[in-house]
Amino acid sequence: GASVAALSPMALGNANLPPNVPSWTSSLGEGVVSNPYGMPSKYEADTIRRTVPWLTADPISSISFSPLHKLKGIITPNGLVFERYHAGVPTINPDEHRLIIHGLVERPLIFTMDQLRRFPSVSEIKFLECPANGGMEWRGPQMEGLQFTHGMVSCCEWTGVKLSTLLEEVGVKPEGKWVLAEGADGAAMSRSIPMEKALDDTLIVYAQNGEALRPEQGYPIRLLNPGWEGNTSIKWLRRLEIGDKPWYHREETSKYTDLMPDGRSREFTWVQECNSVVTSPCPENPWMEKGWHEIEGFAWSGHGKIKAVDVSLDGGATWQNAPLKGLVLSKALTRFSFMFKWDGQPLLIQSRAMDETGYVQPTLKQLRAERGGNSIYHKNSIHTWQVKEDGSVFNVQLS
């Protein structure tokens, strides 16, 4: 194989390139526990979460985006999981934190964090997504990189106790149909969860990708509602009250309701419907050379497993199946891949996912026709990257 383009890094000077002995080969590096808790290479310093200040009034109630363009596989490392909270990240001493479960129950209970770890635990890889992901682009493309168009989604291995296990401990009364979950942060963030979900797959989580939850993710404990709007997975969880009706709190009335063109609004739009995006190429990962490239991306669905992903290179006129790779897990990011030999022609790359319910990811046109331009949340439409002749990539919408 001969290179089709010059090896541009050569321009950097060749002291470390063959035939020379690189400086890092002719010397000793750092010893063990130089970093007892390790960090990425200094050459990866631009792999960080980022925020967009104009989105919110203050960084304390705001969002930061995962650098999806840098991520591989389905696990998001904890340091790069997107952040969303309403009163900043509280610094909670786990020894002084409690979980209370009360309301329409036989036996209200209060738990220390150590006690929660005595229950049978489960570990599950699930995505977590803010329903506002992509929501800045209902009216037109605004964001110039994948980190900002789709970066409000992450995927981790979560460990904790099934909520159903704890509900069995307290004994839910027959009238108990809803659970209010409440955080210990300055927003005392609260959401109403229906009992069916609570008894199905909701978790009380204390670990994330192997280690204790990160503060931004709810340390020491959080709720996790797999496949649902991220905000329902209450962080810094302190209280669960069982009731017979929903609470209609601020985050399920003023926010996280979807305004329709007729002036009415959908409420309790919990599920994050099937979605997908190409992560390479993307504006941050342009193509530097002609020839073969892996067109790669991920798909996910709050309704279960991804069944298939198709890729189009011509803006949606023709599609080809892109094989899934790695683990295909329910309500988890799922990778797809499509090898393509690029000869320098301009492209309009799209991906379209289908989940196990048979639902096919819609076009933006379809979504807009149904929902108008003001519903903010749940924009899961097919996304388009424009690849130019020079390999640069742009966020565009087709109409």
Add this chain to the structure above:
Amino acid sequence: GASVAALSPMALGNANLPPNVPSWTSSLGEGVVSNPYGMPSKYEADTIRRTVPWLTADPISSISFSPLHKLKGIITPNGLVFERYHAGVPTINPDEHRLIIHGLVERPLIFTMDQLRRFPSVSEIKFLECPANGGMEWRGPQMEGLQFTHGMVSCCEWTGVKLSTLLEEVGVKPEGKWVLAEGADGAAMSRSIPMEKALDDTLIVYAQNGEALRPEQGYPIRLLNPGWEGNTSIKWLRRLEIGDKPWYHREETSKYTDLMPDGRSREFTWVQECNSVVTSPCPENPWMEKGWHEIEGFAWSGHGKIKAVDVSLDGGATWQNAPLKGLVLSKALTRFSFMFKWDGQPLLIQSRAMDETGYVQPTLKQLRAERGGNSIYHKNSIHTWQVKEDGSVFNVQLS
């Protein structure tokens, strides 16, 4: 349920306990991108890798252990993956790093890191273990915690290119039966890999748990031989040479050979055989209360999937099956769990794993009878924790 013991943290003072409003609820926390690359809570500061200085002459050629007692699920977060290297961690500029493949091939090739990312990629969750894991205890128990008895194993989602893909590019000649892999570190660490493995599941890895490889793990690229001795998975990989015979370099003669009682030695003992350990309770995780506890641990096998794990509470006289939980993947850590109601009696807790080949994890007595006390590597015997009446836990061996 009533507590069987006093809630000891109460002693800390109750300003943040109910009915009070905790300080972190009545104030604002930190805003987004306060930590563009996030870190654990300050209350988890003791969840770190640790080393044992007397094991090696210098920390630059040494080992640090993963805090297994703190880990949950099967993913080891990158900051806590155990470290082992022979000349320190080199700081490699990825733009100035290359991979050369040459020797008995049709077309030698040299790759930039960007070029490697153009190949079809795969992501797989695999454990990585140093064959010296547990090797300090052939003659008797020496280490006082799980971190040190078993901490040379970690498990990540690795992303990269199959070595077979690259070997197809260079075109291996019929005489090519072995691959020499060589690192760019100060040890220029090298090992001979047989062609069958290279064409089976060996990977050239550039990402780990979603993000770029960590420097300690071979940034920007490393080899990964799933299920094999960690040292064969050459880090900071710079060169692969195809040859017709193995090289018998220092790390496959002086080291990583197993001295038997008859004075002869096994060579090329690549596979990490089936192993398991209870991670809770353990010396670092004593039981603070009587009543129900989850006895939890993990098992792994370099030969494939874990089929079953049994737990004994009486030092191996009687065993009960401990259900596997979560993902059961080939050559990956696999969790098991056993609920147990503890009334305060002393216990000798053991776990015993069986893999899909039918191999059952041996006793230390069996291993010693076969291998004596000087083979250093591959001590995968059943491990014993002694639980005392007060819930404290000790590393013991039974004879």
Add this chain to the structure above:
Amino acid sequence: EVYSIGSTPTDAEIKGWDIDIRPDGLGLPPGQGSVEEGEFLYDEKCASCHGVFGEGEKRWPKLAGGQGTLTNDRPDKTVGSYWPYASTLWDYIHRAMPFTAPQSLSDDEVYAITAYVLYLNELVEDDFVLTQQNLADITMPNVDSFYRDDRPDVNNERCMSNCKDVSTITVVHSLRGVTPTDHFKEDGNDGVAYAEEEVAVKESSELSAQALAGLETYQLACRACHDSGIAGAPKLGDVEQWTLRSTKGFDTLVNNALFGFKGEQGVMPAKGGQTQLSDQAVTDAVHYMVESSE
């Protein structure tokens, strides 16, 4: 009950944390508050962000107005125009507001401020007194407009070829400059995608000792408004604004900072709302702000 782990909370423990309010009034504590009392409290604790008339300062949420706009091209969703239940307002103010001091309001204060926000939305009269008893009776204008999620609402086909006429495709480009790519390519390691115009603030070496002593207080109590200039607050480093104000004399500035005042352009709460601060600390912070803006 399977595992008998955990203990039984006392009634007092539950009561301290059981703060949720429901549309039917369940959870409301005894108490009351009038629109009149509410106005006074609102102006002091809320107006700096949400505007004297609930119109919202800068990007801080608007609380009033917007009725009848929900089908507009740019709908205006506020408590009055959008929220289905008054209970939500009581609950949210009580659990989360004021932003910088959550759960600091007494129950009567929450009744009063809730009454006033309803009044700003023309939902109650100026002599209205909100109580535990009458809250659930308030009907919000938009209450009947919510319906349960009925998705999936769109139905795409898995078409594989000839799915559209390529010649009809129009490409709409993104607005350049919103998240400039150079912010995340080279040296953008601060986590901020879009740098707002930086105010040139002085180096600490140029500041007096007293000004430096005020830095911490500034960051604790003043930054929220004076960094960005919300609620009409003069921005740190804005020489023009600060020169103007300094003409009143330094003592007047300190006095206004200590006791608060309502100016033409906005409201300055006493000690920035952090009444636990010493007078000295606040004075130092004023030194810091004035010197930084010379």
Add this chain to the structure above:
Amino acid sequence: EVYSIGSTPTDAEIKGWDIDIRPDGLGLPPGQGSVEEGEFLYDEKCASCHGVFGEGEKRWPKLAGGQGTLTNDRPDKTVGSYWPYASTLWDYIHRAMPFTAPQSLSDDEVYAITAYVLYLNELVEDDFVLTQQNLADITMPNVDSFYRDDRPDVNNERCMSNCKDVSTITVVHSLRGVTPTDHFKEDGNDGVAYAEEEVAVKESSELSAQALAGLETYQLACRACHDSGIAGAPKLGDVEQWTLRSTKGFDTLVNNALFGFKGEQGVMPAKGGQTQLSDQAVTDAVHYMVESSE
């Protein structure tokens, strides 16, 4: 060839990195070196860690001796007693030694040092000259003792009950103090499980400017031996040892540091082996060490 990604390396590029040596001699470059030349080089570059006779200082590897011990209770695995091939020695010295300066030796130097390590193991005579041609002919004593992995070698049963007589179980406890649990429970955040006895080193405030200037050089070039006292090096802070040596006069100390010397207790390599260091830097480092040990 499927994807045609990457480019063709030049022969020179491959040659620069192609350093591996095989038992059959494949890979050995032209060159040679004698035991005699090797002794000189070894003493200068290797003995500080591996001992003048290959006996190994402290925990640094032993290179010679141990023949006939492989079936002992405490076997002694060295180049002579254990290694199957001489090529491995050449390859390893060339790629990785001396530890602090890998790949710094010329090919002839590697031949000479390899010859000397073989001589220390009584595998060649003192007049031996190792060459590209004769290396593969050297037969190492342990070459026939290696056999391919024949595991699984043990066969456990999946017994479920009555697997052993509980009354026969003897519990062997771990040796307390090796990895004390208090190091990873409370305040052990330095990542070190077992703290070795600390040497009381002076505060930097007690040191002269020249001594402080030498700190960096100390850490770069001297620490490896003088922190722990390997190769007979006087330990930093060991007042007795340093007082003894200071009696020779400061200039003698500096001279020995600059040009190296062989003392009774060990070898000091010239400039600690880091010959790129300026004389001044080394002098400063001696100041640092002497003052720190007063």
